[in-house]
Amino acid sequence: MKEIVIISGKGGTGKTSLVASFAALAEAPVIVDCDVDASDLHLIMDPVTLKSEEFKGGKLARVRTGHCTACGKCEEVCRYDAVFFDGPGNGRVSRTFRIDPAACEGCGVCHWFCDYQAIAFEERIGGRWFISDTRHGPMLHALMSPGAENSGKLVSLLRMKAKELAKAKNREVILIDGSPGIGCPVIASITGADHVVIVTEPTPSGVHDFRRAADLAAFFHITACTVVNKWDLNRELTELIKEEADHRGIVFAGTIAYDNIVTEAQLSKKSIVEYTQGGIARQVRDIWTRLGQTMTRNQP
């Protein structure tokens, strides 16, 4: 079983569109949308949900106004500026403390140190996760509650469930749509994976973020390939990325031209290779073939 994670560093370089095409091209994949912040893959895959479960996204502190004596201990111990002295009065004190749920880190330190049991520490709902069926195979995905914490934990959960499913259904490939950036959800989606595919574009941001994504893959000792989307936007920078990939020992898996047909495919809820045959669809097919060859070559 192999886990292939598509990441990009920079957002909007075409990760999700590419994953949808790979899902159509792969033989019996399990598909995972680990971009839990902007989970768009379902818009193409059209999943039929078989199972849906709640994701507990950690805890949240809340002042029980009636019990608060305004002693200020919570404000003193909080390191996240989440405590404010502007809660309503309660008969004994004219103002109470209040915790901003958006700033609360869920560490529970205020709850622990409050001498008056005035701080509740409750489970917050982080979102829901789903096992679904799609035309290309089973899919794991999630819907985070807006502003939820712990996206890394949710990503790890999705990957674990995908592995279980792949084992049970004898599927060899797990295709993972990652998130932009280099932070916690990205780290959670690549650690321990077999291959990372970095999708970038020939722009200063694309180059800059390709380097950071490549550094991240190297940091976690994961073999990487790269794809340049919209390559013809700037040929010099495409060449630069190619050279740099060679230099870093990253397989350059191919290029895709700048083409608004990607959006047309998206509007018709199809992947590029399902929507069209020639042009960029052929380029995407070539990339998939090259990735397959690279992965076989790198087999332990």
Add this chain to the structure above:
Amino acid sequence: MTQNQENLLIAVASGKGGTGKTTFATNLAWTLSGDSDRVIYMDCDVEEPNGHLFLNPEWSAAREVKVGIPIVDQDRCIHCGKCGRICRFNAIADLGTRVMTFHDLCHSCGGCMLVCPVQAITEQWNPIGMIRRGHSGALSVIQGELNIGHPTSPPVIREVKAEASGTGIRIIDCPPGTSCPVMESVKGSDFVLLVTESTPFGLFDLRMMVEMLGLLKLKLGVAINRKGLGDRSVYQFCEQRQIPVLMELEDDRKIAEAYSRGELAVVSFPHLKERFRKLMQAVLKRIRT
């Protein structure tokens, strides 16, 4: 130049990545810096800070961002186990004979240190990123950058915002997504400008973002990038939710090519300056009502 006594914090965000946050934030900040004093561009997309690639600032100061992680004096420890019990992140565990720490899991809440009855835990300050300050013409630039391999960006974002405190017009370039780094970036802003494109992906992510901002009760408006691409769904959504569409930028390969050469749109296409000025006027009107 007009003397600007105003203190405004405007966040430029989007759920989906690559819709043009940095394009809007840099061009808006650059345009405004030609018209008023004390305009600050703040790059809070600390995982992938890209604003400097277009603004080319001259850096004048840099400092590290550090977070405290626990160091346990094993000889002093009495193995009461309280540190392991208070920690919500499994970053410290008392095994009876020694205390183990897992620094990657630590959120630096300081709980273990506070709860230890024998002061066996102290903090070591580890660097997780950088803050840089500089100038690009009249524009002040503050950038945060998260170190590769460190998972949590909010402490770096908090430092960018602390560095930019004071008066002036401050434009925040936010990270993509809807989770904690975005919350940290938009928190306390007077207005959030959501940059999107009218495509199915753009719409889905915009909706997530609008829900999140609703929780924070922040004023918001939408800017549509790559106008002409996709369908009308984002416009319909904005109409239904009564969210103002404050600016549109055409889907023009020439703009994309200028971007690919690291050029600011308002520098390559000066007529766009007026559009960003109008955008700012529209934002100001919304803030004041």
